[in-house]
Amino acid sequence: MIEHLKSLKAADYQTLKDAVPLITILIAGADGKIEVGQLEWAQKITKIRSYKMEEELADFYKEVGIDFQDKLDDILRTYPMDVKERTQLLSEKLKEVNPVLAKLEPEIASKVYKSFTSFARHVAQASGGFLGFFSINEHEAKLIGLPMITPVVYSNEEEEE
Numbered sequence: 001m002i003e004h005l006k007s008l009k010a011a012d013y014q015t016l017k018d019a020v021p022l023i024t025i026l027i028a029g030a031d032g033k034i035e036v037g038q039l040e041w042a043q044k045i046t047k048i049r050s051y052k053m054e055e056e057l058a059d060f061y062k063e064v065g066i067d068f069q070d071k072l073d074d075i076l077r078t079y080p081m082d083v084k085e086r087t088q089l090l091s092e093k094l095k096e097v098n099p100v101l102a103k104l105e106p107e108i109a110s111k112v113y114k115s116f117t118s119f120a121r122h123v124a125q126a127s128g129g130f131l132g133f134f135s136i137n138e139h140e141a142k143l144i145g146l147p148m149i150t151p152v153v154y155s156n157e158e159e160e161e
Contacts, residue, residue: 004108005060012100016112019097020046020064021071023116023146025079026090027123030139032083034076041126043068045119056108057115091148098150110154120144 005013021042028038046068049061080086097116101109124140136144 004104005112008100008103012103015096015100017060017064018071019094019116020061020119021068021075022090022094023120024072024123025075026087026094027120027140027143028126029083029086030124030143031137032139035127038123038126039072042072042119042123045122049115049119053115054111057111060112061115087143094146094148101150101152106152106154109152113149113152116149117144117146120146 005016008016024039024042025034028034028042043065046061046065050058050065051062052058053061075090079089101113104112121136121144124136124144127135127137
């Protein structure tokens with residue numbers, strides 16, 4: 001699948017890669033406090049996905065992980081501290097994913113979309129709850145479905161008809 005993603009223009013491919021740290025800060029900061037544990041967990045998820053994800057997305061997450069921490073630091077340094085303002089700007093930036101997903105084959109776009117929403121859920125679950133895990137607060141819950149990104153659903157049945 002990385003071939004399908006690599007066939008995108010460089011800027012479009014970068015938009016998809018940049019979405020992962022943007023999602024991290026969007027979700028981790030949804031409640032107004034970005035916890036180090038959430039950021040560390042997000043970085044671990046990118047590493048885990050680089051070898052445990054479906055082969056199709058593993059290389060993508062490997063590339064995301066190369067400068068993931070630098071991207072997080074840049075977002076934290078340049079985006080506003082105010083939660084509402086930061087959430088709005090991150091959401092606008094994440095909307096740029098929509099036209100890129102539209103350029104991909106539906107099956108590929110669906111897998112990328114699902115990986116993004118799954119990633120958001122993992123970041124949200126990295127704080128609160130039992131021993132600091134498995135709790136999603138109300139602010140995170142509103143965002144983990146990534147409402148700014150148009151859902152991409154693919155079914156093999158479409159192909160068979």
